[in-house]
Amino acid sequence: MESGRRAWASSLRPSWMSSWTSEYAAVPAIGITAVGALLWAADGWTVRAETEHFYPWQVKFGLLCGALAIQLLARTRPAVAFCLMLALVAWDAPFGPSVVLWIALSDVVYLAVATGGDRLRTAVTWTALALTMGLAVAASATGGVKSGIYLTLVLVAVLLSPIGYGRAVLAYRRLADVERTESEARRANALAEERRRLARELHDTVAGHLSAVAILADAAQRSPGDADVMRSIRAGSLAALEEMRATITLLTSPGDAAVRTTLASLEPLIDTARAAGGSVTVRAPEAELPTAVEATLTRILGEVIANATKHASGRPLDVDLVVDGQELTMTAANPRPAGAVTGDGNGLRNIAFRAESVGGTAAAGPEDGPSGDLWVVRATIPMRVAG
Numbered sequence: 001m002e003s004g005r006r007a008w009a010s011s012l013r014p015s016w017m018s019s020w021t022s023e024y025a026a027v028p029a030i031g032i033t034a035v036g037a038l039l040w041a042a043d044g045w046t047v048r049a050e051t052e053h054f055y056p057w058q059v060k061f062g063l064l065c066g067a068l069a070i071q072l073l074a075r076t077r078p079a080v081a082f083c084l085m086l087a088l089v090a091w092d093a094p095f096g097p098s099v100v101l102w103i104a105l106s107d108v109v110y111l112a113v114a115t116g117g118d119r120l121r122t123a124v125t126w127t128a129l130a131l132t133m134g135l136a137v138a139a140s141a142t143g144g145v146k147s148g149i150y151l152t153l154v155l156v157a158v159l160l161s162p163i164g165y166g167r168a169v170l171a172y173r174r175l176a177d178v179e180r181t182e183s184e185a186r187r188a189n190a191l192a193e194e195r196r197r198l199a200r201e202l203h204d205t206v207a208g209h210l211s212a213v214a215i216l217a218d219a220a221q222r223s224p225g226d227a228d229v230m231r232s233i234r235a236g237s238l239a240a241l242e243e244m245r246a247t248i249t250l251l252t253s254p255g256d257a258a259v260r261t262t263l264a265s266l267e268p269l270i271d272t273a274r275a276a277g278g279s280v281t282v283r284a285p286e287a288e289l290p291t292a293v294e295a296t297l298t299r300i301l302g303e304v305i306a307n308a309t310k311h312a313s314g315r316p317l318d319v320d321l322v323v324d325g326q327e328l329t330m331t332a333a334n335p336r337p338a339g340a341v342t343g344d345g346n347g348l349r350n351i352a353f354r355a356e357s358v359g360g361t362a363a364a365g366p367e368d369g370p371s372g373d374l375w376v377v378r379a380t381i382p383m384r385v386a387g
Helices: 002-011 015-019 027-041 057-073 078-092 099-115 118-143 145-222 227-251 263-275 291-311 346-356
Strands: 279-283 316-324 327-335 361-369 372-382
Touching: 027 057, 027 099, 057 078, 057 099, 078 099, 078 118, 099 118, 099 145, 118 145, 227 263, 263 279, 263 291, 279 291, 291 316, 291 327, 291 346, 291 372, 346 361, 346 372
Parallel strands: 279 316
Antiparallel strands: 316 327, 327 372, 361 372
């Protein structure tokens, strides 16, 4: 039973309730107690002069302490505090009513709405509305319409205004929670995107060179002493190291354009393809390409050459670069060997991503050519790449 009551009580409070309290939580309660003491000293304890001295000082002191205790309790158990405060106000009504108790009730109502759960919030709202309407009607019936209007205004200030303020604070906290969650999600997405960007750089640069070195190392085992192969292995290793340095530089820069990537960096991959028995022919336009276009094209071509060397070793690779108006078109084709092993597709996905990231397109697949079955990669890159 005890565990069930705890579960019910916890359901009345939202999950962030435990973190709401602070070192200033008791300040309003202490302030209301001080106001009550001043009212006591100034003979303003009740709203009716005839009951001002009905309570002995011991009872007034006990009411002050009881109201303070309930207000402090409301910061951790708002439902219990609201019920206790209502009971205390109802008990005091025939003998007072005591002003300080209604002020304390206003604070408890605010805390119940701002820190309680939906069920408690609804119960407090309907209770406050019922009290306001019932007491206003009673005052109108006994003291006239003027008394009813005055009492209604007082009850709106004491009971309904704290409800509105509490709901506003609750809405602000929920909005802050949503913004905090969105901020954390954006941070996580940014971190994931940075990791994906680094993975693409490693795959498109370092992995390509290391894959070529592995192919040449296999060729060197079959033909020991081949100086050209050994020179290509050394050149590929140095190129991989240089690309690794560029990738490290990229980690401290906001974008790919911070690292100058040119078609000249493809020479080690071309030499590797030639050392493996193949050839790479690149027919490029004479005009200088924009920096961002050349960087994107270099990454795509690097992947194409690495794939051709890995999956079609010893076969020629023809690359045509054509600038037609505001678009550069790259067409790379190589004979497709029978029984060629298909990779995991990361390279083709990176090619497509590189092209699409600047507003272009890319596609790859087998085609029938004059000399047999070909593997063709086509990519289009707009000459005016957005920053």
